[in-house]
Amino acid sequence: MRDVAVIGVGETEFGELWDRSFRDLGIEAGLKAIQDAKITTSDIDAVYVGNMSAGKFIDQEHVSALVADYAGLADLHLPTVRVEGGGACGGIALLQGRMAIASGMYDLVVVGGAEKMTDVGDVHAAEILSSTADQEWESVFGATFAGLYAMMARRHMHDYGTTRAQMAAVAVKNHKNGALNPVAQFRREVTLETVLQSPIVADPLGLFDCAPLSDGAAAVVLCAAEKARKFTDTPILVRGSGQASDFLALHDRRDLTTMDATVEAGRRAMKEAKCDPKDVQVAEVHDNFTITEILAIEDLRFFDKGKGGLATQEGLTSLNSKISVNTSGGLKARGQPVGATGVAQAVEIVKQLRGEAGKRQVVGATRGLTHTLGGTGATAVVHIFERGD
Amino acid sequence: MTSGIVSYGAYVPRYRITPKEIGAVWGTDGEAMGRALNIRSKSVPAPDEDVITISVEAARACMAKVDIDPTQIGAIYVGSESHPYAVKPSATVVAEAIAAAPILTAADYEFACKAGTAAIQTTMGLTLSKIMRYGMAIGSDTSQGAPGDALEYSASAGGAAFLIGTDRVIATIDHTVSYTTDTPDFWRREGQRYPSHGGRFTGEPAYFKHILNCAQLLFKRAGTKPEDYHYAVFHQPNGKFPTRAGKQLGFKDAQLDTGLLVREIGNTYSGAILVGLAAILDEARPGDRIFAVGYGSGAGSDGFDITVTDEITRIRREATPTVKEQVKQAVFLDYATYAKYRGKILLGEAAA
Numbered sequence: 001m002r003d004v005a006v007i008g009v010g011e012t013e014f015g016e017l018w019d020r021s022f023r024d025l026g027i028e029a030g031l032k033a034i035q036d037a038k039i040t041t042s043d044i045d046a047v048y049v050g051n052m053s054a055g056k057f058i059d060q061e062h063v064s065a066l067v068a069d070y071a072g073l074a075d076l077h078l079p080t081v082r083v084e085g086g087g088a089c090g091g092i093a094l095l096q097g098r099m100a101i102a103s104g105m106y107d108l109v110v111v112g113g114a115e116k117m118t119d120v121g122d123v124h125a126a127e128i129l130s131s132t133a134d135q136e137w138e139s140v141f142g143a144t145f146a147g148l149y150a151m152m153a154r155r156h157m158h159d160y161g162t163t164r165a166q167m168a169a170v171a172v173k174n175h176k177n178g179a180l181n182p183v184a185q186f187r188r189e190v191t192l193e194t195v196l197q198s199p200i201v202a203d204p205l206g207l208f209d210c211a212p213l214s215d216g217a218a219a220v221v222l223c224a225a226e227k228a229r230k231f232t233d234t235p236i237l238v239r240g241s242g243q244a245s246d247f248l249a250l251h252d253r254r255d256l257t258t259m260d261a262t263v264e265a266g267r268r269a270m271k272e273a274k275c276d277p278k279d280v281q282v283a284e285v286h287d288n289f290t291i292t293e294i295l296a297i298e299d300l301r302f303f304d305k306g307k308g309g310l311a312t313q314e315g316l317t318s319l320n321s322k323i324s325v326n327t328s329g330g331l332k333a334r335g336q337p338v339g340a341t342g343v344a345q346a347v348e349i350v351k352q353l354r355g356e357a358g359k360r361q362v363v364g365a366t367r368g369l370t371h372t373l374g375g376t377g378a379t380a381v382v383h384i385f386e387r388g389d
Numbered sequence: 390m391t392s393g394i395v396s397y398g399a400y401v402p403r404y405r406i407t408p409k410e411i412g413a414v415w416g417t418d419g420e421a422m423g424r425a426l427n428i429r430s431k432s433v434p435a436p437d438e439d440v441i442t443i444s445v446e447a448a449r450a451c452m453a454k455v456d457i458d459p460t461q462i463g464a465i466y467v468g469s470e471s472h473p474y475a476v477k478p479s480a481t482v483v484a485e486a487i488a489a490a491p492i493l494t495a496a497d498y499e500f501a502c503k504a505g506t507a508a509i510q511t512t513m514g515l516t517l518s519k520i521m522r523y524g525m526a527i528g529s530d531t532s533q534g535a536p537g538d539a540l541e542y543s544a545s546a547g548g549a550a551f552l553i554g555t556d557r558v559i560a561t562i563d564h565t566v567s568y569t570t571d572t573p574d575f576w577r578r579e580g581q582r583y584p585s586h587g588g589r590f591t592g593e594p595a596y597f598k599h600i601l602n603c604a605q606l607l608f609k610r611a612g613t614k615p616e617d618y619h620y621a622v623f624h625q626p627n628g629k630f631p632t633r634a635g636k637q638l639g640f641k642d643a644q645l646d647t648g649l650l651v652r653e654i655g656n657t658y659s660g661a662i663l664v665g666l667a668a669i670l671d672e673a674r675p676g677d678r679i680f681a682v683g684y685g686s687g688a689g690s691d692g693f694d695i696t697v698t699d700e701i702t703r704i705r706r707e708a709t710p711t712v713k714e715q716v717k718q719a720v721f722l723d724y725a726t727y728a729k730y731r732g733k734i735l736l737g738e739a740a741a
Contacts, residue, residue: 016590016593018590018593019594118589118590121587121588122588122589199417199418199421
């Protein structure tokens, strides 16, 4: 298998971008990545697009061809692939792009992720998000996404003594990081009191425990490592990738407080990258709810099971601490355009490893990790990146 | 020659309900909702009140302040999104009630919450062009919010009438501008009982975009700046939006306070900015300048640069209760009574 490097990244602003369409966002992120990589469109062999539900959000399917068309690539007749996997689709698209190059089939691919979520009302958007849970056994009985994650939170509190304040610390930290990210949806800090006093969405999760609905897109340009130097002096290598699945419905899982898919995906990625959790300095993990980040940092073995909340409260996941988690602001503060999430995480890690993260730069970062989830954890994807120099 | 306001009258129903009382029924923290919206209570129409009765009350209050023969009114337009009839005008009832009929034109207007200001612009044109001596523009609503919906905390009732002309003007309208786009932030189709809305979309791309653009156009057209005005009033769907828009434009609390009634009476929709303007005229003195920008979903803003004249001391402002007095005269309802008054309880068929 050939080594694969990221040679270009691009992303849009994230937020309620009322005056911009799905295609506007996809084009902007894609062109920024292409410009960053200093390639021309004729260098591109294929396009992969992570998108959760354009069919429901904007009544548009077949977005792979659409994105290539509106990026001005139509007359190159490239193979274009849309990847769906709930919230993990961006991470999966990245994995597919990497595999295509690693196999030798392609030399250079563009991987994008995009979602336009604000063309539908809030209630409708929540229903669409919940469609990545089990429709027949969960959603139909009224379980919302927030409700399912609230059950995980409640069980974590019961089993390990995790507190609302510890979960709230995730939101406080991610808003603090988001305030340093010029493309974040929420570029402002929040206090612990604000999070704790926010209206309850699904007990024990309040409004500020939940990531927002967002519009946005992100893209990376992947290239065979052996050819990457032609385009950049700072290629960032994708050293390991792991994807895993689990029972779709939460009630079928072995343990409500452990996402086995995350555990397995993380183990596979680290095995391939020949590293341990302690070797990672910066991680972008899935934090659609505050409890999700706590589960992730435990399941990725950055902290022992049950200790994630305390670790966050003690500042061990803050910027430039033991491990810097969600330096972009995460889904919570940077925003959650579902299909873009996994790719945007890669954009952040690449910026960190290149030393281009500005005020939120993790000092001396050489290895970074991304982690995305589909549904309530039925799909997990982990990638590990390293500087290639 | 300029046209302007010759007289005005406002009417606010006396019944009120608090966000806390509404929230208690729906299992939400109504007090927190009230704080978030900056609304302490909203007005509720009595069971026998509707847009027609509210418009008539406002029109009668308007005529009570002046000695003007109602037959000199050449047009009456009633702007509302809750006209009692889909087909059959409200304006004709007002015309009969104030004895302005039959030699006049009348029509009902609809442009969400700015139908009343659109009526003012129409009557300005008709009087400036000398087609008629006076025209009456009314904005009034008994607005609808679906039970349990966020709108239920604000949707209220009230209205105001403005007699527009070019002589005996108590406040000249020196400039008017509008800013209009097709922006579907709030709508109700024929036959639907309650409106639909785009949630947060009703904010930035709708209310703020139109109000702020219209206001900037008005400053430019009038050659004025915020400190030139004694008062500023904006459409007020809640207490937060107009305050934020006002501050963004450079107005201070002291300029905004008098016209900001939403905190006590809720969002009277087509009546909102006009009742606010009436509250300002209740206390305004000759020479005072007023900056007014309305907003209607769909969407558009009408802006008015107004200067109060000496004539305001010659009308009988005390002939009718001031807006402030009407706001204070509150009778608080529980949710059950509110539900009954608003026709939200299904009643049985009357025995034959």
